[in-house]
Amino acid sequence: MGWSYRKAIKVGPFRINLSKRGVGHSVGGRGARYTRGADGRKHMTLRLPGGFSWRRQVGGGSRRTRSRSRR
Numbered sequence: 001m002g003w004s005y006r007k008a009i010k011v012g013p014f015r016i017n018l019s020k021r022g023v024g025h026s027v028g029g030r031g032a033r034y035t036r037g038a039d040g041r042k043h044m045t046l047r048l049p050g051g052f053s054w055r056r057q058v059g060g061g062s063r064r065t066r067s068r069s070r071r
Contacts, residue, residue, distance in 0.1 A: 034058070 007018040017024040022038030033045045042058040 003020075005018070005020045009016045009018070013027055013029060015026045017026065017035075017038070019038055024035065024037040026033055026035040028034055028045075031047055033047075035043045035045065037043070043055055044058050045053060045055045047053045
């Protein structure tokens, strides 16, 4: 298993997420949260009492990919 790094800085309802892959951010409270990860994917998470949660990717969620041209 390799090393990893993750740190979250909270400023009110906002959270800055630092990781080995980059910087992401999220906003919301305990019941609902919108997150944009370091890779560009966006998620909406809803949490209910009792440990139930629902998570859905929002938008196209374009990941950064490299296109290679063959000759």
